[in-house]
Amino acid sequence: KQLYQRRVRVSHFFRTDFITSPKRLYMDRFIFLILVVTLNFAAAVLGVVFMPSDFPSFLLAVFLINLLAYFAYYVIMKFIHGEYPYPITIFCGVLTMVTWICALYFYFSTVTNWQLPAAQSRSKNLRCIALDFYDNHDVWHIISSMALFFGFVTVLTLDDHLLNKPRNQIRV
Numbered sequence: 001k002q003l004y005q006r007r008v009r010v011s012h013f014f015r016t017d018f019i020t021s022p023k024r025l026y027m028d029r030f031i032f033l034i035l036v037v038t039l040n041f042a043a044a045v046l047g048v049v050f051m052p053s054d055f056p057s058f059l060l061a062v063f064l065i066n067l068l069a070y071f072a073y074y075v076i077m078k079f080i081h082g083e084y085p086y087p088i089t090i091f092c093g094v095l096t097m098v099t100w101i102c103a104l105y106f107y108f109s110t111v112t113n114w115q116l117p118a119a120q121s122r123s124k125n126l127r128c129i130a131l132d133f134y135d136n137h138d139v140w141h142i143i144s145s146m147a148l149f150f151g152f153v154t155v156l157t158l159d160d161h162l163l164n165k166p167r168n169q170i171r172v
Helices: 002-019 027-050 055-080 087-108 118-122 136-157
Strands: none
Touching: 027 055, 087 136
16 A cells, blocks of 8 residues: 555656646756766766876865855856845955965965975975965965955855845745
8 A cells, every 4th residue: 555655646746746847947956957967077087087196186176166166056046036245245255266366376386295205295395485484385275274264254144135034035
């Protein structure tokens, strides 16, 4: 009897949600999902074909691309549905982008190599560039921490304009 009830429930689900539904409710989510899955499969294929020597950085890049894709989707959907953030959110978002660009500059300036022994990696170190004490790697840590802070403030304030709006009226 339970098997029969499950079949009835499943057939009802498919009839009402897939066959007779004239319009898909979340087509934008479906398109985004297809785009992100395709992007991840492309990254997987590129990883297999080119076999990056620095696999942790490759994996980090895949994670960051996914993070940025989901964040961009959320922000775009907010704009499409007429939800606009406060100026402080836009300001922090711009600061986030600027500080991440600066941080990535220092990240990609190769002053260390984690694949080498410590003594050989130390020989690649450059002169200290900030306060005659901090080298490129230290500056990368400082700037990327500022970028993370501004990124968190951006995410934290992104929905502040919805504080007094009833939850059933929030579209995104």
